[in-house]
Amino acid sequence: MELTLWTYEGPPHVGAMRIAASMEGVHYVLHAPQGDTYADLLFTMIERRDRRPPVTYTTFQARDLGGDTAELVKRSIQQAVDRFQPEALLVGESCTAELIQDQPGSLAGGMGLGLPVVSLELPAYSKKENWGAAETFYQLCRGLLRNQVPAPGADKPGPERWRAEGRRPRVNLLGPTLLGFRCRDDMRELRGLLADHGIDVNVVAPLGARPSDLMRLPQADANLCLYPEVAGPLCSWLERNFGTPVVRTVPIGIGATAQFLRELCSLLGLDPPELREADRRSRLPWYSKSVDSTYLTGKRVFIFADATHAIAAARIASRELGFTVVGLGSYSREQAREVRAAAKELGLEALISDDYLEVEQAMAQAAPELVLGTQMERHSAKRLGIPCAVISAPLHVQDVPARYAPQMGWEGANVIFDSWVHPLMMGLEEHLIGMFRHDFEFVDGHLSHLEGASAPTKQPVGDQPNEAPEVTPLSATPEGGALRWTASGEAELSRIPFFVRGKVRRNTEAYASERGVSEITEETLYEAKAHFSR
Amino acid sequence: MALTSTLPPVLRESGQREVFCGLTSIVWLHRRMPDAFFLVVGSRTCAHLIQSAAGVMIFAEPRFGTAILGERDLAGLADANEELDRVVGDLLARRPEIRTLFLVGSCPSEVIKLDLAKAAERINTRMQGQVRVVNYSGSGIETTFTQGEDGALPSLVPLLPSSAEPQLLIVGTLADGVEERSLSLFARMGLETVRPLPPRQSTALPPVGPGTRLLLAQPFVADTVRALERRGAQRIAAPYPLGVEGSCAWMAAAAAAFGLDPQRVAEVLDPLAERGRRALEPLRRKLEGKRLFLLPDSQLEIPLARFLHRECGMELVEVGTPYLDRQLMAEELPLLPEGTQLSEGQDVEKQLERVRASRPDLVVCGMGLANPLEAEGFATKWSIELVFSPIHGCDQAADLAELFARPLNRRELLQWN
Ligand code: SF4
Ligand code: SF4
Numbered sequence: 016m017e018l019t020l021w022t023y024e025g026p027p028h029v030g031a032m033r034i035a036a037s038m039e040g041v042h043y044v045l046h047a048p049q050g051d052t053y054a055d056l057l058f059t060m061i062e063r064r065d066r067r068p069p070v071t072y073t074t075f076q077a078r079d080l081g082g083d084t085a086e087l088v089k090r091s092i093q094q095a096v097d098r099f100q101p102e103a104l105l106v107g108e109s110c111t112a113e114l115i116q117d118q119p120g121s122l123a124g125g126m127g128l129g130l131p132v133v134s135l136e137l138p139a140y141s142k143k144e145n146w147g148a149a150e151t152f153y154q155l156c157r158g159l160l161r162n163q164v165p166a167p168g169a170d171k172p173g174p175e176r177w178r179a180e181g182r183r184p185r186v187n188l189l190g191p192t193l194l195g196f197r198c199r200d201d202m203r204e205l206r207g208l209l210a211d212h213g214i215d216v217n218v219v220a221p222l223g224a225r226p227s228d229l230m231r232l233p234q235a236d237a238n239l240c241l242y243p244e245v246a247g248p249l250c251s252w253l254e255r256n257f258g259t260p261v262v263r264t265v266p267i268g269i270g271a272t273a274q275f276l277r278e279l280c281s282l283l284g285l286d287p288p289e290l291r292e293a294d295r296r297s298r299l300p301w302y303s304k305s306v307d308s309t310y311l312t313g314k315r316v317f318i319f320a321d322a323t324h325a326i327a328a329a330r331i332a333s334r335e336l337g338f339t340v341v342g343l344g345s346y347s348r349e350q351a352r353e354v355r356a357a358a359k360e361l362g363l364e365a366l367i368s369d370d371y372l373e374v375e376q377a378m379a380q381a382a383p384e385l386v387l388g389t390q391m392e393r394h395s396a397k398r399l400g401i402p403c404a405v406i407s408a409p410l411h412v413q414d415v416p417a418r419y420a421p422q423m424g425w426e427g428a429n430v431i432f433d434s435w436v437h438p439l440m441m442g443l444e445e446h447l448i449g450m451f452r453h454d455f456e457f458v459d460g461h462l463s464h465l466e467g468a469s470a471p472t473k474q475p476v477g478d479q480p481n482e483a484p485e486v487t488p489l490s491a492t493p494e495g496g497a498l499r500w501t502a503s504g505e506a507e508l509s510r511i512p513f514f515v516r517g518k519v520r521r522n523t524e525a526y527a528s529e530r531g532v533s534e535i536t537e538e539t540l541y542e543a544k545a546h547f548s549r
Numbered sequence: 550m551a552l553t554s555t556l557p558p559v560l561r562e563s564g565q566r567e568v569f570c571g572l573t574s575i576v577w578l579h580r581r582m583p584d585a586f587f588l589v590v591g592s593r594t595c596a597h598l599i600q601s602a603a604g605v606m607i608f609a610e611p612r613f614g615t616a617i618l619g620e621r622d623l624a625g626l627a628d629a630n631e632e633l634d635r636v637v638g639d640l641l642a643r644r645p646e647i648r649t650l651f652l653v654g655s656c657p658s659e660v661i662k663l664d665l666a667k668a669a670e671r672i673n674t675r676m677q678g679q680v681r682v683v684n685y686s687g688s689g690i691e692t693t694f695t696q697g698e699d700g701a702l703p704s705l706v707p708l709l710p711s712s713a714e715p716q717l718l719i720v721g722t723l724a725d726g727v728e729e730r731s732l733s734l735f736a737r738m739g740l741e742t743v744r745p746l747p748p749r750q751s752t753a754l755p756p757v758g759p760g761t762r763l764l765l766a767q768p769f770v771a772d773t774v775r776a777l778e779r780r781g782a783q784r785i786a787a788p789y790p791l792g793v794e795g796s797c798a799w800m801a802a803a804a805a806a807f808g809l810d811p812q813r814v815a816e817v818l819d820p821l822a823e824r825g826r827r828a829l830e831p832l833r834r835k836l837e838g839k840r841l842f843l844l845p846d847s848q849l850e851i852p853l854a855r856f857l858h859r860e861c862g863m864e865l866v867e868v869g870t871p872y873l874d875r876q877l878m879a880e881e882l883p884l885l886p887e888g889t890q891l892s893e894g895q896d897v898e899k900q901l902e903r904v905r906a907s908r909p910d911l912v913v914c915g916m917g918l919a920n921p922l923e924a925e926g927f928a929t930k931w932s933i934e935l936v937f938s939p940i941h942g943c944d945q946a947a948d949l950a951e952l953f954a955r956p957l958n959r960r961e962l963l964q965w966n
Contacts, residue, residue: 016633019616022593029597049568049693050595050689065924066924077688110657114660139592372610
């Protein structure tokens with residue numbers, strides 16, 4: 016038993032829903048009580064989908080439990096098949112139905128429905144959403160491709176067969192789903208990128224695919240494992256059984272996109288990509304090199320996301336923007352090894368956790384200047400007064416923008432530059448702030464156009480004004496006796512632009528308490544400043 | 550009763566229901582009683598439901614959480630009990646400000662027959678009065694959406710002190726501002742002893758006894774009423790305080806039950822009603838003649854339909870309700886226009902077919918259905934907003950109507966050429 020307040024991932028059947036809802040022609044019958052229908056809103060509200068996810072719930076009640084819930088399951092399956100006429104059916108159960116053991120999958124199997132039926136067993140008490148998505152995607156493809164698997168020992172076609180077949184090379188783009196981060200835009204970006212290199216797209220799945228498309232998966236010369244949380248197991252299975260090689264580099268960021276192209280081209284036997292392609296196609300390299308960006312040097316960033324985006328963010332932050340990564344972690348236990356390796360490279364220990372309070376604490380301790388996280392970290396960062404950009408699911412409706420905003424490829428790098436640097440600076444260049452900080456515009460009360468831009472921890476948040484914040488900020492108060500700000504200290508502090516004032520206050524206090532100083536004067540503040548700006 | 554003669558037979562449906570479970574009420578109950586904590590004993594699904602239904606996450610550490618059952622807990626109940634005690638112990642150590650702990654049962658905990666009443670007893674003994682532990686079930690196999698509140702309140706009833714003192718007890722959560730307003734109005738009428746259940750502090754429990762008269766603020770508190778009646782309280786029959794008419798009748802019923810001076814009551818209510826109707830007038834012009842379809846969700850559907858028809862002139866295509874409680878609706882049903890089609894329970898696919906066939910101007914529905922219906926060309930209103938917004942009382946009648954007028958206004962505003 017584990018106490019959870021907010022969760023990063025839903026139960027595994029929500030992962031299965033993500034697969035079904037991402038595809039066309041698939042329907043999912045879920046043996047579950049009525050409350051579980053809440054999951055529809057994840058799609059219709061957060062993703063703003065214009066249709067309900069293709070899911071039929073049995074919504075059994077307590078009074079059904081004495082009687083025949085199996086009958087209810089069969090009735091629901093039959094009705095769903097009649098009404099929606101899917102090309103393939105997923106059948107499974109949520110946590111409660113798992114306990115009553117009606118085995119909806121085998122019930123469906125015995126109904127002679129005349130369409131492919133995939134029975135999902137997703138252990139609700141030990142697994143979570145991403146695992147459920149990966150397992151569902153894999154089981155669905157395995158079920159549909161059962162008859163195509165070559166006999167063991169049979170010759171596997173090589174990734175360069177396209178030459179012999181007199182066509183362009185083609186690849187599968189695997190893993191994009193609804194409720195993933197910017198998947199729709201990533202696919203558009205990648206299609207363009209591949210087209211530029213003379214590579215065709217065989218199938219994109221699950222997003223937008225039909226079961227008949229999945230039947231064509233083995234026709235690809237290579238599989239691109241773009242979101243390993245979802246596509247990892249399927250890619251491995253296709254590799255083992257069909258011999259399709261996998262490119263596992265996720266093309267997020269300049270370096271990773273270039274590496275991805277090199278790997279893919281060499282795998283397919285294409286000419287290596289041109290060296291200066293990144294500079295030609297993306298603005299990130301130049302923007303990052305430009306003199307204006309020197310203020311980004313050494314910015315302390317804290318990263319927590321799903322494994323794919325956390326690893327990508329760490330690479331971009333440290334190598335392409337010149338930030339200092341002060342914390343790296345993920346809630347994706349399945350990919351913990353990769354995250355740990357990425358952290359180690361940066362001299363850090365990865366935080367693998369799904370307890371957002373633990374993450375928040377690590378964040379506070381790391382004292383970052385920018386947080387890259389999920390919507391949970393956005394909240395933690397807001398409370399700590401640290402700017403934040405969301406880089407990964409779980410998302411909120413505002414993380415599904417109307418505009419084209421991919422993360423992958425050259426344009427993705429542009430989007431990342433803008434969306435990370437913007438919250439950091441809130442529209443003001445730091446060197447200007449430094450130069451003008453004693454001017455009256457930067458004194459309290461003269462900042463109307465920026466009002467509210469800072470996030471004082473004690474302010475009630477907009478929509479629920481009577482909700483008092485319940486936890487005092489995590490910033491340390493020294494043991495045995497409070498810190499006191501002298502008048503000169505306070506006066507100096509008040510001259511600091513309000514949106515960095517919180518940070519300066521915390522840093523100064525931390526500095527003072529570390530040194531056993533109990534009175535903070537103007538001088539202490541400057542000593543702390545000197546200390547922290549080493 | 551007149552009901553059977555004027556209303557056609559209720560359409561009873563038993564197919565897929567598209568309604569949240571009772572756990573959802575934690576979202577407003579925990580705000581009502583800031584010194585209480587709601588601990589769901591359930592699965593990751595339960596945790597995810599509350600998080601998704603709450604929609605916004607703004608609390609540092611919310612006053613609700615889920616003890617997620619793991620495989621080991623399922624293997625043996627003995628371990629599950631031990632584990633629960635451990636989790637509660639950790640929680641209370643971390644959050645010493647908690648005065649009342651609600652252990653909330655879920656489908657999984659009900660199915661494995663985890664005895665939360667026993668657990669509450671056990672922990673109560675151990676905590677020796679530092680915190681009070683009660684339990685109820687918000688499971689989706691037994692309760693819908695708002696019914697969760699009707700699970701939580703009866704768990705408090707045994708703790709209420711006894712008193713024969715005459716008092717009016719308002720049952721069901723009202724928004725704080727609305728509640729204050731009704732208290733001051735009752736005081737003006739000459740009724741001083743008015744208390745709410747749930748109270749604003751979980752420890753400030755109202756007394757109950759033969760002098761207690763119950764006035765229901767919400768139509769989903771049937772079990773609470775029964776529990777209070779067993780302690781000697783009596784229910785005042787009244788419609789629900791939605792709209793000018795409902796709110797005035799609601800207050801007047803209470804006033805009559807306490808034998809207040811009708812003259813004085815009228816002096817308080819008449820100007821309120823007059824003002825309320827005036828405020829409604831422009832909204833009535835907007836809503837008049839518009840056709841309304843209510844899908845079953847919050848259990849507020851019948852009183853809402855009554856208000857929107859009688860005071861706003863809307864036509865009722867179908868009024869769905871998760872379950873029909875004839876006793877608690879006895880004052881509402883006769884106010885519905887002749888021929889109103891009620892439906893109880895749900896078969897969501899069939900019901901959506903009826904929506905499509907009847908082409909209403911406005912559909913009241915849950916969040917999962919709203920955008921798909923909008924995409925099909927229907928204006929919608931989320932029912933969940935109705936349980937989170939201050940909608941009760943004369944002064945709120947226009948605000949309530951405005952919630953329904955807004956989607957219609959918006960459609961008129963938007964232009965694409
Ligand atoms: S319906 Fe049952 S299992 Fe689902 S969230 Fe509600 S209590 Fe939990
Ligand atoms: S602050 Fe509000 S809008 Fe922003 S992510 Fe949180 S809940 Fe969503």
